[in-house]
Amino acid sequence: MRCRKCGAPAVINLRHHKLALCAEDFQTWFVDQTQRSIRKYEMFTHDDRILVAVSGGKDSLALWDVLLRLGYQADGLYIDLGIDGGLRYSEQSKAKALAFAGQHDQVRLMVVDIPGRYGESVPDVARRRRQQQRPCAICGLIKRHEMNRIALAEGYQVLATGHNLDDEVAVLFGNVLHWQVGYLQRQGPVLPADGEGLAQKVKPFCRFYERETAAYTLIRGLDYIYEECPFSLGATSLKHKETLTQLEHEAPGTKLHFYLSFLKAKRQGLLCPSEASAEMLHPCQVCGQPTIAPALCAFCRLWQS
Amino acid sequence: MNVTFRQKQWTFDSPLTVSQLLKKLRLLPETVLVVRNGQLVTEDQHLQPGDDVRIVAVVSGG
Numbered sequence: 551m552r553c554r555k556c557g558a559p560a561v562i563n564l565r566h567h568k569l570a571l572c573a574e575d576f577q578t579w580f581v582d583q584t585q586r587s588i589r590k591y592e593m594f595t596h597d598d599r600i601l602v603a604v605s606g607g608k609d610s611l612a613l614w615d616v617l618l619r620l621g622y623q624a625d626g627l628y629i630d631l632g633i634d635g636g637l638r639y640s641e642q643s644k645a646k647a648l649a650f651a652g653q654h655d656q657v658r659l660m661v662v663d664i665p666g667r668y669g670e671s672v673p674d675v676a677r678r679r680r681q682q683q684r685p686c687a688i689c690g691l692i693k694r695h696e697m698n699r700i701a702l703a704e705g706y707q708v709l710a711t712g713h714n715l716d717d718e719v720a721v722l723f724g725n726v727l728h729w730q731v732g733y734l735q736r737q738g739p740v741l742p743a744d745g746e747g748l749a750q751k752v753k754p755f756c757r758f759y760e761r762e763t764a765a766y767t768l769i770r771g772l773d774y775i776y777e778e779c780p781f782s783l784g785a786t787s788l789k790h791k792e793t794l795t796q797l798e799h800e801a802p803g804t805k806l807h808f809y810l811s812f813l814k815a816k817r818q819g820l821l822c823p824s825e826a827s828a829e830m831l832h833p834c835q836v837c838g839q840p841t842i843a844p845a846l847c848a849f850c851r852l853w854q855s
Numbered sequence: 856m857n858v859t860f861r862q863k864q865w866t867f868d869s870p871l872t873v874s875q876l877l878k879k880l881r882l883l884p885e886t887v888l889v890v891r892n893g894q895l896v897t898e899d900q901h902l903q904p905g906d907d908v909r910i911v912a913v914v915s916g917g
Binding site: 551560561562563570573607608609710716759760761763765766768771778782786791795796798799 | 860883884885886887888890894895896897898899900911912914915
């Protein structure tokens with residue numbers, strides 16, 4: 551198989567785009583497509599300071615790398631959740647993030663130590679709350695809260711995450727299965743700042759298949775953590791990914807079409823947010839972040855015994 | 856050729872295409888990347904005895 555751009559041996563075949571590329575042209579394509587998504591969805595400009603949520607995995611390190619190559623002011627945030635699982639998972643993933651930051655001048659990597667700051671790791675909180683079998687919901691809640699807190703406190707205009715198309719489609723699929731209309735209204739490449747405590751969140755890789763971000767990371771020689779979070783085994787989102795990948799195998803482009811059609815339907819007003827849902831938000835009495843709960847937000851309630 | 860995937864190893868003595876290898880291991884091409892002697896390769900590529908083949912899982916998240 552030959553590269554469609556230059557005729558050199560291809561290293562990847564993107565069946566959904568009917569496009570085979572060599573290593574060099576794939577990198578160029580990947581970086582260009584990222585820039586295209588940033589512009590298309592009006593995510594940010596070169597004047598903005600961007601905070602990249604870095605997990606040490608392939609997607610977030612690739613995102614940080616691409617944003618720096620594109621000349622954006624992108625710093626990193628690593629949230630140490632205190633996960634071991636017999637793999638020293640958090641320790642290893644933090645080391646990958648630090649190693650990347652160490653190779654780049656004038657970038658900053660902030661580290662939030664959850665057990666150090668709040669007294670408990672994610673598995674500790676899950677155990678105390680008797681959710682030790684599946685702490686993913688607690689983990690997600692902590693990460694979202696801390697990312698937002700740091701972005702606002704440090705004056706970043708935008709918080710960027712490495713969510714890829716497979717992530718987005720798996721979430722979309724789950725939300726459609728359960729008709730979670732509120733979640734569907736908020737899902738998209740950009741979640742705008744509300745001016746009252748929520749930073750703007752963007753997903754510049756939302757149109758890339760997971761296989762493409764992995765290929766970019768391998769071709770660039772970025773050292774990322776291969777191991778999965780020990781708690782992700784059996785997660786519902788992974789089961790959704792398996793189902794969707796089977797469909798993609800039989801009909802290339804299914805995932806991309808599903809996601810883009812969803813975004814188009816939203817633009818056409820299929821899922822207009824009601825005014826009532828926006829009015830329900832108010833500041834948490836402890837941290838000040840917006841919540842629909844009457845007094846404390848879900849994050850602050852986590853730390854109450 | 857020696858093949859590694861998720862800390863497991865296999866040895867194959869006869870030439871195979873990448874596509875044939877993935878079928879033997881019951882892997883969907885959408886879920887992995889194949890690296891032969893340090894280089895990414897496409898599904899039509901031939902793998903020879905003596906090649907060092909690493910299969911990289913691309914699915915992540917929880």
